[in-house]
Amino acid sequence: LFNNAGISDRMSSITEITAEGWSWIFDILVRGPALGMKHAAPLMLERGGGSIINTASIAGLQAGFGPIAYSTAKAGVIHMSRVAAAQLSPQKIRVNAICPGLIATSIFGASIGLPLEVADQMAARVAENASKAQPVPKAGLPDDIAQAALYLASDAAAFVSGTHLVVDGGITVGGRHAWDTTSVSPFATILGDMIPGQS
Incomplete structure (x- = not known):
């Protein structure tokens, strides 16, 4: 199971965010993966095990990489993955999280309400300039996250559970x-x- 649906809010501070906005972010970013795990785990138990991967973010590791509700929710995803791993690993279900860094996707523009075409243009701009913001001189692409997910889902990661894999071009070093x-x-x-x- 790859719990990868995600959104972000506008760059609201703690004094600006509404209760409704906070709940909306947490419903999608934390409640969604929690319910995904809840419903996938019994099916995995029936077949003798499995792998669950939750998308977190470097925003859940350090301040400065996202707005407060998004960052707090992603920190919750990291810890939820660890707790779920403690509960499910003895039953041969591994649980891990991926923490993407600056990845060239349309989430940046879509999160502030821009039309998809404009959000896609923002993704292209991220792809052009991201290499200047991190030690690894290349843009982070969706394929970089896909490769991390493939590893965590595979037997190559059979001894990996309860951790988070940071895929960020070194931006958090x-x-x-x-x-x-x-x-x-x-x-x-x-x-x-x-x-x-x-x-």
């Missing part, structure tokens, strides 16, 4: 200064000429 030699470290900015070799 650290601040830009960690991988971009032209970027200045925050420590260098603060301490300036006190650091040898800095001016």
